[in-house]
Amino acid sequence: MGNNGTVWLPEGASTIAADIDWLFYFVYWTSALIMLLVVGGMVYLAYKYRRRDASDAPRPVKESKLLEISWVVIPTILVLLVFTWGFQSYLKMNVAPPNAYEIQATAFSWGWSFDYPNGASAGNELHVPVDRPVKINMSSEDVLHSFFIPAFRVKQDVLPDRYSSVWFEANQEGEYHLFCSEYCGTQHSEMVATVFVKSQSDFNAWLDEASAGEDLPLPELGERLYTQQSCNQCHSIDGSQKVGPSFQGIYDQERPLASGEAVVADDNYLRESIIEPNAKIAEGYPAAMPSYARLSEREINALVAFIKEQ
Amino acid sequence: MSSATAAQGSPAASKAGNQGASTYLNHKKTIRSWLLTLDHKRIGVLYAVTLATVFLLAGLLALAVRAELFMPGETIMSNDAYNQTFTMHGIMMVFLFIVPSIPAILGNFVLPMQLGAKDVAFPRLNLASWYVYMIGGALVVTALLVGSVDTGWTFYTPYSSSGSVSVLYMTLAIFIAGFSSIFTGINFIVTIHKMRAPGLTWNRLPLFVWGLYATSIVMVLATPVIGITMLLLFLERILQIGIFDPALGGDPILFQHFFWFYSHPAVYIMILPAFGIISELMTAFSRQRIFGYKAIALSSVAIALLGFLVWGHHMFVSGQSAISGIVFSLITYLIGIPSGIKIFNWVATMYKGSVWLQTPMLYALSFLFLFTIGGLTGIMVGVLAVDVHLHDTYFVVGHFHYVMMGGTVIALLGGMHYWWPKITGKMYNETLGKIAAILIFIGFNTTFFPQLILGAQGMPRRYANYVEEFTFLHQVSTIGSLVLAAGLFLVLGYMVYSLFRGQKAASNPWGAATLEWTMATSPPDPHNFTRTPIVTRGPYDFHLADEVFGPQHTGDGAGDGAAPEPAVPRKTETA
Ligand code: HEM
Ligand SMILES: [Cu+2]
Ligand SMILES: [Cu+2]
Numbered sequence: 001m002g003n004n005g006t007v008w009l010p011e012g013a014s015t016i017a018a019d020i021d022w023l024f025y026f027v028y029w030t031s032a033l034i035m036l037l038v039v040g041g042m043v044y045l046a047y048k049y050r051r052r053d054a055s056d057a058p059r060p061v062k063e064s065k066l067l068e069i070s071w072v073v074i075p076t077i078l079v080l081l082v083f084t085w086g087f088q089s090y091l092k093m094n095v096a097p098p099n100a101y102e103i104q105a106t107a108f109s110w111g112w113s114f115d116y117p118n119g120a121s122a123g124n125e126l127h128v129p130v131d132r133p134v135k136i137n138m139s140s141e142d143v144l145h146s147f148f149i150p151a152f153r154v155k156q157d158v159l160p161d162r163y164s165s166v167w168f169e170a171n172q173e174g175e176y177h178l179f180c181s182e183y184c185g186t187q188h189s190e191m192v193a194t195v196f197v198k199s200q201s202d203f204n205a206w207l208d209e210a211s212a213g214e215d216l217p218l219p220e221l222g223e224r225l226y227t228q229q230s231c232n233q234c235h236s237i238d239g240s241q242k243v244g245p246s247f248q249g250i251y252d253q254e255r256p257l258a259s260g261e262a263v264v265a266d267d268n269y270l271r272e273s274i275i276e277p278n279a280k281i282a283e284g285y286p287a288a289m290p291s292y293a294r295l296s297e298r299e300i301n302a303l304v305a306f307i308k309e310q
Numbered sequence: 311m312s313s314a315t316a317a318q319g320s321p322a323a324s325k326a327g328n329q330g331a332s333t334y335l336n337h338k339k340t341i342r343s344w345l346l347t348l349d350h351k352r353i354g355v356l357y358a359v360t361l362a363t364v365f366l367l368a369g370l371l372a373l374a375v376r377a378e379l380f381m382p383g384e385t386i387m388s389n390d391a392y393n394q395t396f397t398m399h400g401i402m403m404v405f406l407f408i409v410p411s412i413p414a415i416l417g418n419f420v421l422p423m424q425l426g427a428k429d430v431a432f433p434r435l436n437l438a439s440w441y442v443y444m445i446g447g448a449l450v451v452t453a454l455l456v457g458s459v460d461t462g463w464t465f466y467t468p469y470s471s472s473g474s475v476s477v478l479y480m481t482l483a484i485f486i487a488g489f490s491s492i493f494t495g496i497n498f499i500v501t502i503h504k505m506r507a508p509g510l511t512w513n514r515l516p517l518f519v520w521g522l523y524a525t526s527i528v529m530v531l532a533t534p535v536i537g538i539t540m541l542l543l544f545l546e547r548i549l550q551i552g553i554f555d556p557a558l559g560g561d562p563i564l565f566q567h568f569f570w571f572y573s574h575p576a577v578y579i580m581i582l583p584a585f586g587i588i589s590e591l592m593t594a595f596s597r598q599r600i601f602g603y604k605a606i607a608l609s610s611v612a613i614a615l616l617g618f619l620v621w622g623h624h625m626f627v628s629g630q631s632a633i634s635g636i637v638f639s640l641i642t643y644l645i646g647i648p649s650g651i652k653i654f655n656w657v658a659t660m661y662k663g664s665v666w667l668q669t670p671m672l673y674a675l676s677f678l679f680l681f682t683i684g685g686l687t688g689i690m691v692g693v694l695a696v697d698v699h700l701h702d703t704y705f706v707v708g709h710f711h712y713v714m715m716g717g718t719v720i721a722l723l724g725g726m727h728y729w730w731p732k733i734t735g736k737m738y739n740e741t742l743g744k745i746a747a748i749l750i751f752i753g754f755n756t757t758f759f760p761q762l763i764l765g766a767q768g769m770p771r772r773y774a775n776y777v778e779e780f781t782f783l784h785q786v787s788t789i790g791s792l793v794l795a796a797g798l799f800l801v802l803g804y805m806v807y808s809l810f811r812g813q814k815a816a817s818n819p820w821g822a823a824t825l826e827w828t829m830a831t832s833p834p835d836p837h838n839f840t841r842t843p844i845v846t847r848g849p850y851d852f853h854l855a856d857e858v859f860g861p862q863h864t865g866d867g868a869g870d871g872a873a874p875e876p877a878v879p880r881k882t883e884t885a
Contacts, residue, residue, distance in 0.1 A: 008766045024696050024766070031686035038653060038682050042675060045660035046667065049596070054821075056664035060599045060853055068602060071654045072647070079643045082693050087636045089695035094632045143469040144562060146627065146702060150768025153699040157628045159563070160468060161556035177777060181702040181770040183462050184469060186389045189773035 013172040013197065014152035019089050021153075027082055093154065096167035100135035103128070107138065107145035107158040108290050110187035111230035112178070120210035123228030124193040126178055127210075128170055129203040135167040142290060146182035149195055157182055170197040186243070186288065190233055218298075222306025225299055229292065237310045244289060245282055247310040256283040270304045333735065333833040348433035349836060354419030355733065356440055358726075361411055362802075364447070368402035369798065371395050376757075376791040379784045382776050392774035393460035400463030405484050406447060408718055409576060412583035413494055413529075414439075416725045417522050419733060421498060423826035423834065424516045426507025426843040431500040439493035446487030453479035462772060464573075467554035467565040471546065478547055481540035488537045491579070495529030498522050507825070509845035516824050516849040517606055521586025524610035528575045528582070528617065536572035539565070566628055570621035578617040580714055582610050584721035585652060588677050591724050592656045593850040594822040595671035596663030600850050601655045609648035616645040626697050635694055642692045646685065653682055668820070669743035673724030676751045680716025687712060687762060702772075705765025711758045723750070723801065730805070731819050732826055735833040736812030742804040749797030756790025823855040 005011040008028065009021055049058075103126070104115040113123040114136075128134045138147055138158045147166055148155040156166040180191035198206060216224070226232055234243035254262045255269070258281040263269055272279055277289035292300070334351045344352060375396050378385045387395070422430055430436050453459060457476035461469055470477050502523050506515075515523075542553050543565075552558030554565040585606070593600050600606065622630060622638030656678060665671070687709040691697045700706060731737055760783040765771075769780045776784065818827040826834070829843045847854040 005767070008763060010767050020695055020699055023693060024690070024699075027686075027690050027693060027696065031689070034686065035682055038657060039679060041657045042660070042678055045657065045663075046665045046675065049660055049663050049665050051597075051664045051666040056597060057853065058598055058662055058664050060851070061601075061662045063601055067658070068605070072651060075647055075650050079647060079689065082689070083640060083643055086693035086695045087639060090626075090635065090698070091632060093695060093698060143472070144466060148702070148768070148770060150699070155627050155698050155701060159556075161561065177768065179768065179770045183393075183466070183772040185460070186393065188393075189389065189770075189775040192777065 010150050011172075012151060012153065013170055013174060013176060014149075014154070015169040015171050016089070016093055017151070017153045019092070023082070023085055023089060026085075030078060030082075093167075096135040096165065097133045100133040100167055101129065102135050102137060105136045105138040105147065105158070106141060106294065107147070107180070107191075108141040109143060109145075109184055110180070110191040110233065110290075112180075112191070112193045113229065116207060116210070118207055118211050120207050121228075122210055123225070124230055125228070126193060126195045127203060127206050128195065128197055129200045130170050130173050130197050132200070133167055133169045135165055137163055137165045139163050141294065143184050144182045145180045145184050145191065148179045148181040149176055150179070151176040151195075155181060170195075173197045173199060187233060216302075218302045218305040219309050221299070222302035222304070225295075225303055226306055229295070229303075231303070234289065244285055247307045249310065251308045251310070257281060258283050258285075267304055267308075270307055271300060274300055274303060332836065333831065334836045335735070335833050337836045346437070348429070348437055350418050350422050350429050350433065350436060351733075351834065351838075353436050353440055354415055354417075357410065357414040357418060357443075358733075360440075360444070360447075361407055361415060364402055364407045366802075368399050368407060369795065371399040371402070373791060373795055375399060376788040378774065379776070380788045381785075382778060382781055384775070387774075389774040390458075390460065393462075393772070394458045396772060397460050397462050398454070401450070401459070401480065401484075403714075404463050404576075405487055406443075406450065408580050408714055409491060410443065410494070411580075411718065412587065412722050412725065413498070413522055413525055413579075414443075414490075416518075416587070416722070416729060417494070417498065417525075417583060420729060420826055421519060421522055422501060422505070423830060423838050424519055424824050424849075425501065425505055426510055426825050426829070426839065426845065427501065427505035428837050428839075430497045431504055432497050435493050435497055439490040439497070442493065443487055443490035446483045446490065449479050449483035449486060453477075453483060464569060465540075465543065465565075466569075467543070467560070467562045468556055470543065471555040471557075478544055481543050485537045485540040485544075488533045488540075491529045491533045495526035495533070498526040499530065502526075507843045507845055513604075514845055514848045515607070516586075517589035517600065517603070518583070518586035520607040520610050521582045521584075521589070524614040525579055525582045527611070528579050528614045532572050532575040532579070532618070535568065536576070539568040539572065542568070563625075563628060563630070566625055567621065570624045571618075574621040574624065575614075575617045577713070578614055580718045581649075582614065584677070584718045585610060585649075587721045587725040587728075588656060588674050590822075590824070591670050591674035591728060592659045594728070594820050595666045595668060595674065596660045597666070597821065597852050598659055598661070598663030598850070599848070599852070601658040601661075602651075603848070603850070606652055606655055609652065613645055613648055616641065620645060623692060623697075626694060627701050639692055639694050643689070646689060646692065649685055653678060653685070666820075669738075669740060669747055670724045670728035670820075672744060672747040672751075673720050673727065676747065676754075677717060677720045677724065679751075680712055680720060680754065684709060684712030684716055700765060702770055703765035704761040704769045704771055707771050708758045708761035708765060711761070716754060716758070720750075720754075723747075726805075728820070729826075730808070731815030732830070732832050732834065734809060734812070735815050736808045737815050737819065738808040738812060739804045742800060746797045746800040746804070749793060749800065753790050753792070753794030753797050757787050757794050758790070760784075760787045760790070818858060821858055823852050823858055824849045828855065828858055 009024060012018060012021055102117065106113045111124050113121060114126050115121045140158045140160045142160060145158040146155060147158055152168045152170065154166050154168050156164050158164060174197055176195040178193040178195050180188060184191065236242055236246045237248055239246045239248040250265050253265055255265050256262050263280060275291060275293045277291055278287050281287050334349055347353060378387050378392050453476040456479065457474035459476045459480050461473060461477060502519060545551065546553045546555060546560065550558060552560035554560045554562055556562060589600055589606060620638055620642045622634050623642045626635050691700050691706060691709060727738065727743060764780055764783045769776060815832040817830065817832050825843050829839050
């Protein structure tokens with residue numbers, strides 16, 4: 001994700017970015033100027049009128065009304081200027097064009113999944129066409145999250161009890177970060193996805209391939225979901241320890257539970273663990289797994305099939 | 311205006327020096343006499359010791375946070391440990407340190423003296439506020455013993471509704487600690503109204519008093535809101551009624567409204583007293599009247615009231631309507647302007663003054679530099695469209711540290727140095743003082759300026775881990791935090807040393823013109839003044855302050871190694 005941005009801002013890759021950057025740099029340079037005046041004035045006065053003798057007794061100075069009025073009026077004008085400009089761009093960012101391509105996003109602790117109109121879906125990868133307005137309709141499965149793509153200069157909180165949306169028009173192909181920017185717990189800083197901006201034809205090709213899930217054999221689909229749904233953040237397949245138990249060789253084994261009982265990891269148990277993870281907690285692990293009840297029947301079967309093979 | 315002296319003569323004690331005289335520090339010596347004291351000065355000292363401890367602990371947590379961020383991935387702690395560390399850092403710094411800080415330490419000590427009063431209006435309430443604060447502190451410790459809190463200091467629901475029971479103790483702690491603010495606020499308001507010395511009209515109040523007055527209004531009006539919010543959080547958990555948690559039918563956004571309805575005004579609780587201190591320092595060390603006394607005094611009160619109408623600027627991307635976003639942005643600006651004007655006023659105060667660059671003044675000038683950056687970055691995040699990009703990134707972290715640490719903490723340090731001779735009767739080492747002030751200034755900027763860039767580049771806040779490209783700036787910031795810490799430890803070191811080995815302080819080593827300097831010994835008498843001050847001039851009318859500079863000056867302010875002879879008969883004509 002090469003950064004061809006400026007010192008302050010990352011490379012802009014959406015139509016709105018240029019606007020925001022202008023505004024940012026306008027405020028920035030105005031601020032720099034004010035800062036220079038303040039610091040310059042401060043250093044000059046502190047030096048010019050430095051104390052020369054302990055008995056210095058300067059006379060009180062009469063205040064200059066003109067000076068006072070000017071430093072009330074000028075900042076007020078500047079501030080109203082940036083305010084108006086800022087809110088116009090804000091309105092633009094808030095109103096999606098009616099022809100926008102719509103994608104559904106679901107945020108959960110700790111990952112993203114995206115559903116496309118043709119049934120395709122992807123986890124932690126957002127694929128969008130270049131030069132076309134895209135509107136993301138979002139909801140959260142659990143706590144607050146926030147959808148933030150620095151390169152597009154967009155951000156919107158994702159809430160559990162209502163839909164929110166954000167739109168952008170990417171104008172440069174490439175890969176960009178998508179961060180969760182509302183604190184959401186342990187893996188908040190790992191809730192990072194990648195945005196792929198593609199030409200319309202590449203995007204179509206990707207859509208076709210992604211919706212081909214239907215004819216993929218179950219274990220292969222499961223393998224794909226394992227990364228897409230970010231199971232891999234908490235479960236390894238090589239026996240190494242993460243937040244949750246490794247999938248390696250767990251199928252058909254006795255699994256000790258936190259309640260002191262034990263249970264055989266058969267298809268039903270695996271299924272239940274995915275849909276209702278807190279029903280039975282594996283011993284020695286926190287009850288930290290989110291529910292995946294939103295996955296389709298086929299997807300759950302695919303995951304079970306995948307775990308079986310490990 | 312008359313050129314009569316402000317006070318009729320000087321306190322007898324000052325003539326003899328305060329050798330052997332009874333002072334508030336030594337007239338009773340038992341621990342009990344400290345713990346049950348009703349003396350505002352001693353309560354100020356109790357608070358100073360308590361808050362310094364809290365600041366130390368929370369500061370060490372900050373260093374741990376910075377250490378973890380030295381490299382991407384796990385550096386010294388797990389994600390969970392990181393989240394708990396920054397949460398505790400934030401909670402302690404905000405609720406237990408910065409909110410009480412200046413009012414409880416310096417306000418308690420200085421306010422009655424600047425008013426020419428013997429004590430605050432309700433000394434028992436004052437002592438109660440310290441005990442209530444300590445109970446809050448004990449609950450915070452309990453919260454840590456029974457579990458851990460990782461919600462961030464903002465406790466956003468529904469995340470905070472699901473965590474461990476510790477969250478309940480923590481919210482209770484904040485609820486209770488809030489009462490200590492309310493007690494202090496009530497006390498100050500009544501004291502300022504009722505206990506001013508003869509002749510001390512509103513127009514002659516020192517600006518530190520005006521700052522505390524505005525702060526007290528906010529404390530009394532806003533603190534109940536956070537109290538109730540925390541109580542609702544508590545009730546929701548215990549009774550399972552849906553208020554904020556969507557799983558129970560509540561609304562998480564409602565929590566944010568409640569929270570910021572307090573926490574934005576709280577920003578003014580943190581900064582207004584700092585403004586007051588800076589006004590005192592700029593005048594005393596420029597020996598010049600303040601530029602625009604009325605504007606500064608009244609705008610503090612205006613800021614305090616308008617501050618209640620801008621909470622929504624913390625919620626531009628939370629899903630509130632665009633219209634509310636726009637309204638909140640506009641009001642935010644309107645209240646930003648008076649703060650900006652104050653900066654110009656302070657700078658202009660040096661014009662044709664006699665600028666004395668002692669340590670407190672270095673802090674005042676640092677404040678002007680840092681707070682200007684804090685304010686300008688505030689304007690930046692107030693621009694709606696730009697805030698969408700900057701919200702919840704390190705830019706905001708940088709911004710509020712420039713305001714809270716660069717503003718409030720620097721002003722507190724300046725104030726502590728300024729009043730140290732009065733509080734302890736000892737001078738600190740001026741050379742070390744200057745070195746520390748410069749270290750802190752450099753360390754601060756090295757720590758927090760890179761955070762502004764990081765944020766604008768897209769680094770979200772509250773991240774235990776980050777993508778590779780942010781590494782360099784994070785490392786600079788971590789190194790800066792070590793320099794900053796070195797500066798702060800140096801201050802701790804020479805201040806403690808001065809208690810034992812410091813030179814004796816004169817009554818008025820800086821040649822300042824407010825009552826605590828002109829009318830009281832260092833350290834003061836248990837009753838502050840030996841006779842009731844009569845005020846005949848404004849607090850910064852140095853040209854009328856004959857008791858400091860005039861021929862009948864008693865000579866007591868003259869001379870100790872650190873602050874030589876400000877008080878000799880003036881060479882020039884009386885203005
Ligand atoms: C000793 C110097 C300090 C350093 C090095 C420091 C550093 C930090 C760092 C690295 C964070 C974490 C940012 C994040 O991940 O969101 C943080 C958060 C914070 N700091 Fe400081 N800090 C210092 C002093 C202060 C002071 C004096 C205050 C008092 C007002 C303060 C208030 C806060 C608050 C409110 C947060 C936010 C906590 C949260 O996000 O829940 N800090 N600080
Ligand atoms: Cu998150
Ligand atoms: Cu605010």
